[in-house]
Amino acid sequence: MLKHIAFCAVLSLMLPMAAYAQTNINLGGMEVDTSAAVEVTADSLSIDQASGSAVFDGNVMIVQGDLRLTAGRVEVIYGADTSEIARLLASEGVTFVTADEAAEAQQADYDIASGLLVMTGNVLLTQGPSAISAGQMTINVTDGTATMEGRVRTVLQQGGN
Numbered sequence: 805m806l807k808h809i810a811f812c813a814v815l816s817l818m819l820p821m822a823a824y825a826q827t828n829i830n831l832g833g834m835e836v837d838t839s840a841a842v843e844v845t846a847d848s849l850s851i852d853q854a855s856g857s858a859v860f861d862g863n864v865m866i867v868q869g870d871l872r873l874t875a876g877r878v879e880v881i882y883g884a885d886t887s888e889i890a891r892l893l894a895s896e897g898v899t900f901v902t903a904d905e906a907a908e909a910q911q912a913d914y915d916i917a918s919g920l921l922v923m924t925g926n927v928l929l930t931q932g933p934s935a936i937s938a939g940q941m942t943i944n945v946t947d948g949t950a951t952m953e954g955r956v957r958t959v960l961q962q963g964g965n
Contacts (some may be wrong), residue, residue: 842868843879846878856882864894872901875912893913898923905931919946927952933961 847862858880866873876896883890892911910925921943929936929952939954 842866844878856884858882868875870902874899889916891917902953905929909941921945921946933959935959 821869828853833888844860844864844866846860846864848860850859850861851861860880862874862876862960864875864878864884866878871947871964873894875894875898877894879893880889881891881893882888885912891914892914895910898909898912900907900912907923907927908917909923909927912919912921912923922940927938934951936956936958938952941952943950
């Protein structure tokens with residue numbers, strides 16, 4: 805279900821003294837054991853056969869291998885012609901975590917067909933001691949690229965820190 809989640813971004817910064825600097829941040833890539841079982845726990849589950857959706861509500865946790873997603877609510881939308889998951893809409897405080905990276909936002913919309921994961925609302929991305937925050941982060945999980953927009957702020961730890 806969440807087998808294609810990957811994080812990778814390239815960040816270009818303009819320094820205050822009109823000097824140009826480019827900083828590449830390797831956000832690793834969230835590797836997920838796609839053969840691992842997907843476990844979902846929540847306070848409640850509502851299924852709507854007519855719309856092809858299921859809603860997990862209250863303390864939702866989705867785990868597959870080393871990947872963990874938590875949110876207040878997750879709506880699973882199935883494809884019109886298949887029983888496969890087409891889209892995940894997570895809200896009410898969303899966190900994606902692996903052993904090395906974490907991303908937080910108010911909402912997340914993962915369109916499996918397009919391979920786009922859009923996280924919005926006070927996005928915070930961390931890897932070790934480095935952090936980037938923005939209003940929105942769009943991740944193309946197919947090619948591993950990411951774009952952050954909306955008052956981007958970063959803290960980069962250099963060297964052995």
